[in-house]
Amino acid sequence: MEPLELRRAVEAGRATASELGLQVDDVVVIHNSDRVALHLVPCDVLARVAPAGQLADSEFEVEVARRLAAVDAPVAELEPRVAPRVYLRDAFAISLWTYYEGAESEIAPTDYADALLRHHAALRQIDLDAPHFTGRVAAALSEVNDRERSPELPDPDRELLSDTLSELSAAITIEKADDELLHGEPHPGNLLNTRRGPLFVDLATCCRGPVEFDLAHAPEEVAKHYAGADHALLHRCRALNWAMFSAWRWRRDDQMPDRNHWRVAGLNEVRAALDRCGPS
Known part of the structure; x- marks a missing residue:
């Protein structure tokens, strides 16, 4: 503000x-x-x-x-x-x-994975009308495809983001039909290290999709401790998340600090994540 x-x-x-x-x-x-x-x-x-x-x-x-x-x-x-x-x-x-007073130590990957597993288990116990993750992808895609809303996005990068958002969203939806309630953005900034243990915040991002969509927001080491994760799907979700992140950074009205740095870094992360996905 x-x-x-x-x-x-x-x-x-x-x-x-x-x-x-x-x-x-x-x-x-x-x-x-x-x-x-x-x-x-x-x-x-x-x-x-x-x-x-x-x-x-x-x-x-x-x-x-x-x-x-x-x-x-x-x-x-x-x-x-x-x-x-x-x-x-x-x-x-x-x-x-x-209000929770944060602990000074970082959250270990095992504790992060355990908190996410328990969070997903709790979400399975409630009945809630939540949007599908593809709605968020569609919003990012509309920013990329509208030159007036993202005027500084170079054409080759616009094509990269547009293709990644549309193709991966469709592929993930087809591949993983058993959607469930998710946090939506359980990245490290939304996980507090408190005296009660790790606690998730920013619950307005709750949506439906595969658990790998959530897991893709966490540090890569966390996935090794999350039982039952589909790692091929996780790579695709991570590339999709980086594409959404990049789409927001190229918005004309984006206010993220150090935006120019993250515009470049985000696109580099998209390319690296796509490489890890392997051939489609």
Whole structure:
């Protein structure tokens, strides 16, 4: 968020928590993108504040968290002192979560794989209407194929991304018909190392697809400890994920820090991942 909007978001999060009886003397911005994460102190609450246009996504995330908490999934929990819902204030959608103090050590690949296995097992216990992963691929493909929305993408790279997104999405869908609920983006940035153990966050990305789509977001070493993974399919999912990542970076309005670096690096990762897939 831009500075003015960020100030409004911080005040919306602070005021909402205060009106719910939580003591807020200070607010620390933990993450700032299209939505922000705020640490409210001393009540020790994490507030997620998004533009009201993302209300449906925020409500979906809260519903996913509520259902997963009931089956003991390794996920961040909603703040128990307030109602488990999304609050609207000053054109922002605000949800309140338990704040977890992160551990200093990195998460070992075995622990990462175990958390993902337990998360998938918990997801199989809930009934939830979630979008298919191919919807996300289609959104990335529309960015690549629209020159006005990705004007700086060179033609050869545009063709590479377009072919990779369309062909791999179709191939994965045909190859793996037994889709299930997934986290959607269980990359290291969405896995907290807490005193309770690894916990997944950012649950709004929940979708349907093969478990390999999730596993492709994790470090490569993790897959060695995830029982039953189809490694050929995993290579294709990893190439697809890098193609989506690259598509977002070439958007005209992308705000990722160091975007120019990641534009080049993302395309290199796509080519490397395709090489590991072998001949189609």
